Amino acid sequence: MDTTRIEMVMEQIRRRIAGRSLLPGSKLPSVRAHAKTSGVSVSTVVEAYDRLVAEGVVLSRPGSGFYVATQTAPLLLSEVGPKLDRAIDPFWVSRQSLEATDNTEKPGCGWLPPDWLPEAGLRRGLRALSRASGIALAEYGSPLGLPPLRQLITRRMAEKGIEAPPDQVILTESGTQAIDLLCRYLIDPGDTVLLDDPCYFNFQALLRAHRVQVVSVPYTPNGPDIEVFASVLAEHRPRLYITNSAVHNPTGATLSPVIAHRVLMLAEQHGLTIVEDDIFADFEHVPGPRLAAFDGLNRVIHIGSFSKTLSASARCGFIAAKKDWIDGIVDLKIATTFGGGRLNAELVLSVLSDGGHRKYLEGLRMRLARARHEVGAKLREIGIVPLLEPQAGMFLWCRVPGPRSSAQVARAALVDGVVLAPGNAFSPAQTAGDLMRFNVSQIGNSRVFETIQRSLSQSCSGDR
Amino acid sequence: MDTTRIEMVMEQIRRRIAGRSLLPGSKLPSVRAHAKTSGVSVSTVVEAYDRLVAEGVVLSRPGSGFYVATQTAPLLLSEVGPKLDRAIDPFWVSRQSLEATDNTEKPGCGWLPPDWLPEAGLRRGLRALSRASGIALAEYGSPLGLPPLRQLITRRMAEKGIEAPPDQVILTESGTQAIDLLCRYLIDPGDTVLLDDPCYFNFQALLRAHRVQVVSVPYTPNGPDIEVFASVLAEHRPRLYITNSAVHNPTGATLSPVIAHRVLMLAEQHGLTIVEDDIFADFEHVPGPRLAAFDGLNRVIHIGSFSKTLSASARCGFIAAKKDWIDGIVDLKIATTFGGGRLNAELVLSVLSDGGHRKYLEGLRMRLARARHEVGAKLREIGIVPLLEPQAGMFLWCRVPGPRSSAQVARAALVDGVVLAPGNAFSPAQTAGDLMRFNVSQIGNSRVFETIQRSLSQSCSGDR
Structure with a gap:
């Protein structure tokens, strides 16, 4: 069908509405009448009216005809x-x-x-998705999330020394949602949580939503100040510590193996669970120490996402945790978001599997x-x-x-x-x-x- | 580049790994050597090795060469x-x-x-997205979410008599996430929430995550049993009522105008807030009464999504609420998911704007x-x-x-x-x-x- 003619008809109607020769609530010319006066085919007018309906400019009343919508959208001035x-x-x-x-x-x-960001890869991925199965386009994701993407995440973690089989990897809607789910799973209102000072600002915003107390430890160029870390654990008994190991936000510092080891020893001693947020992993030239690698996903939960080096528009993150915790976290994921965003996971998988990435x-x-x-x-x-x-x-x-x-x-x-x-x-x-x-x-x-x-x-x- | 030859090289390497003639950790033949023995170009081998790296089968050590990965993914038997x-x-x-x-x-x-589901429309939408701006492909969504989609949602709600300008519409990752955000915003642990009996099972799962008490009211073919509704409100003083008006899940019942009016009167009397979950709206032949239309978004918050008639894979939902509440809900949205899934919103907008939808x-x-x-x-x-x-x-x-x-x-x-x-x-x-x-x-x-x-x-x- 001729797109130019369809748009011409749409424009005619829009002008008449804007010029108040068609008032809100009034009936549009019948399809046949409009086709005749404009010298275009009936099907062109039908398509033009349908698109105006889709735009909300026009309403369709089955059996009666097409009418100018009475509500038009206000400007988004605010x-x-x-x-x-x-x-x-x-x-x-x-x-x-x-x-x-x-x-x-x-x-x-x-x-x-x-x-x-890898625009060309994203465009290739979207074209590939436009040819994917109906299931990929239309169905909810499985509870843990797309299996081949979880397998790929397992292999990528292995390169950093973290052993987490795919059935210990849960896809989430984002890295932020990963931490949110873990807070829901691991802490109660009134608990105390330990953060680095400074740290990613949204950790504080997120913890406020969980109604917990926040304590902090100064972050040095090699990791948390370990003396303060020890005394905060003894004094405040935080249940959870949220941190970045590889490329610390905002300082850009890197955790040293010595500090990593001491952090884990103290965590063991005080019953502390650690969420290691690794969303900057792909920026590293050489993999640095990871708490999850030393600890074997015992007290450490490792999370990541693809928003920093792939796309923040196609949201997708993940959690790697000990086997005992997976079912409980997945139940919370279903309760709070139902099936995950399969389409984003398919796109991320496609870009990551691209040889050029x-x-x-x-x-x-x-x-x-x-x-x-x-x-x-x-x-x-x-x-x-x-x-x-x-x-x-x-x-x-x-x-x-x-x-x-x-x-x-x-x-x-x-x-x-x-x-x-x-x-x-x-x-x-x-x-x-x-x-x-x-x-x-x-x-x-x-x-x-x-x-x-x-x-x-x-x-x-x-x-x- | 010749895809068949690239895949041939990949297959050769995979077979040698499977047949243990290349052991985990061992070095692959150099690119040049492999090109020579296989009779393919150097660039073909480079691309094949890169893809094997992307698959995680092979590791690249810059300056040294390519090695067989030591970890292979276990089967997802569980x-x-x-x-x-x-x-x-x-x-x-x-x-x-x-x-x-x-x-x-x-x-x-x-x-x-x-x-x-509208597979052809989704495929067209994905092809259109593959040609969209880099911002659409790569950036976070704005705090409220994609403006033209919110304008379209405003117009669609207007067809059901609900007046909600775009700056009172917040996009969410899903209908479920919309309700989750509202629970976070409106209720505290220990509060009481009213559900229909029967109701969508996930409301119960979600409320369990919020640590609240659940009370229920029998659902009749015309809405909640209004006598019981009145006595439950008086006795248990629930802060929130979550319900479907148009096509009730699981019964398929439709709220009558009389019951709608009495529900709103009682809500006013007892300070009850109502979340009206309208995710089945597109199934209706003729729009039925909506609590949000009668109430004017005073005590009622209206939510919806596109997972039932467009795609559950491209997750996208929305919240329409009174102006005073928008900023607080958006702060919670950012704290718990950061920017929204812009890509899904772009796809939903594209399919909804399609004249054929x-x-x-x-x-x-x-x-x-x-x-x-x-x-x-x-x-x-x-x-x-x-x-x-x-x-x-x-x-x-x-x-x-x-x-x-x-x-x-x-x-x-x-x-x-x-x-x-x-x-x-x-x-x-x-x-x-x-x-x-x-x-x-x-x-x-x-x-x-x-x-x-x-x-x-x-x-x-x-x-x-």
Whole structure:
């Protein structure tokens, strides 16, 4: 059928509605009448009317005809532009980053720009999916999730020394959902949970939803400060510790084998369970120590996702845990999300199985290494100093020169359309007022540096 | 590149590993050597090795070469076949249905077979997505979710008399996740929640995860028994009531305007909030009364999803709620799942905007009407009697003749590879021991009726 003619008919109707020659609630010309006056076929008008129905512009009343819809969608005015008045809390960076419009720069966000991700592989994967079985397109996933993807995850974990057969791997809708399910399974309201200081801000937001107490341990370049770790365990008896081992967010630090061993010894001694969040695993050049590898999934639960190096749009994460816990976690998964997102799992499997994906990852790691070096140098030029030189990943954790706090700098930059990530959003103990996380992949153009530099010497009132 | 040759090389390597002429950990022939001996190009061998790496069969050590992986994936033996020993609880139907293998029939499940769903539309949608912007493929969704899909949902709700502008619509990962978020937002552990008896079994499983007390009200062909409803509200003071208005699961009943009005009056009087789960909306021939339409999203929150008439593989649901509640719910959504599944939302939008989708839905409703009639007749022949004749949907809620309970019948059928849905899985008060839900779209072949008939006169021991 001729698409141009269909669109022409749609446009005619839309104009008549906009020009009020067809009022809300009034009947459209009959299909035959419209075909005659417009000089197009009946089937063209039918298709045009159907599409207008699908758009909600027109309503169909079977046996009667087509009518102009009485409700038209209001503009999404409330969603335009950054909300400048939000408190700087664990939600601040995520809301500002996720709400950012196309002309906002977001060096504060925690993901790569689309053109750093494997777009070609994703497009190939989607084309392959368009030819997949009806089951893949339409049915719920199985309780644990797509078996070949779980097998592949098992093999990828084995490369890092983690032994987890596929029946100990559960697919989830995301890495965040993986941690959420584990909190539901492992902790009760009022329990105490241990976090790193600083740590990924959303851990705090998530734990708030679980109504637990949060305690924290300073994170050093080699892992948690082990003396403080020991005393916090003795004093507060946390049930759970949530941490990143390989590429720590936000510092970029790497856990050392010595600290890993001591953490596990203390966990054993105090009955602590550990969730090791490994979503930055693919950024590593050489696999570092993993708590789950040393521990054999005894006290450690290992989680991951594909949102950092594959796609954040096709959400998919996983949990690897001891066999005894699988059934209980799966029951919770079904109760709270029913079957998982099979389509996303199929797409992730397709991209990961693509022979070119390994090369893409190698290229990405090199690109990130270059960007860390270059962005680090430019930040130093304006007085912002990285606390350490991460071996991998997209983050630089930096000290801002003052006298403005990083929250003040972030607010000032937001007015100019740049989303930054002030340190205290990451700090359960609020010890990072002069620190800030930068995503080296999101800071390519010079306007961003100019805005940051300007923001260093301005401030919004009323802020710490 | 020649795919056949690449696969040939992969097959050669796989055979040598299987035949133990290449042992785990040993080095593969160099790319050049293998190209020479096999008579293929170097690039063919490189691609074959890369794909074997992606499969996890082979490991790459940069600068050194390719090695046989030391771990191979074990078989997923534990996942094969139904688990016959599970208790008949709210998880029974979902686990058995979701775990069912290809040669299992599942008249107990709650979804349509793939060939009843809009496969062609989904395939078109995926092809369109493969050409979409990098942002659609790779980025997180915005906090509320894809704006044009929310606008479309607003227009669809308007057809049912529900006024909810797009900034009062939140996309979620699924209908189940929508209810889960609302429970998190609205209730505390220890609160009391009211359900229909019978009701969708997963409401009970979900509420168990929220540690609340469940009370129930008998569901009549016109809605909840309003006398009992009034006395339960007075006695137990539930904070929340979760129900289906349009096509009630499992009974297929439709809420009447009179009962709707009285439910809302009593809710107002007792400070009750109502979650109206409308995931079967697209099955209706004529829109029935909605609590959210009468109430104007004051005490009622309306939720829906696309898993029943579009795809359960591309998970996507939504919440429509009063403006005051949107920010709090979105904060919880970000804390527990971060950005939403943008890819699924894009696909759903694409299929819904397709001019042919309305015709597909009309055809589906007719097909279901025929199937309800035919399956109902065949069930009556073997003594199974529908309690009412639903005006829409895929379910028949039936009395089994006895003396076996429906749980006994379901266990016996499971042994023969047929998953049924015994009544008490749906009944918070356990009053449905002689009832059973049948999905008329999943009961096409005669083997299923033979198995059911045989199961009526058999039983497994030890069952109620």
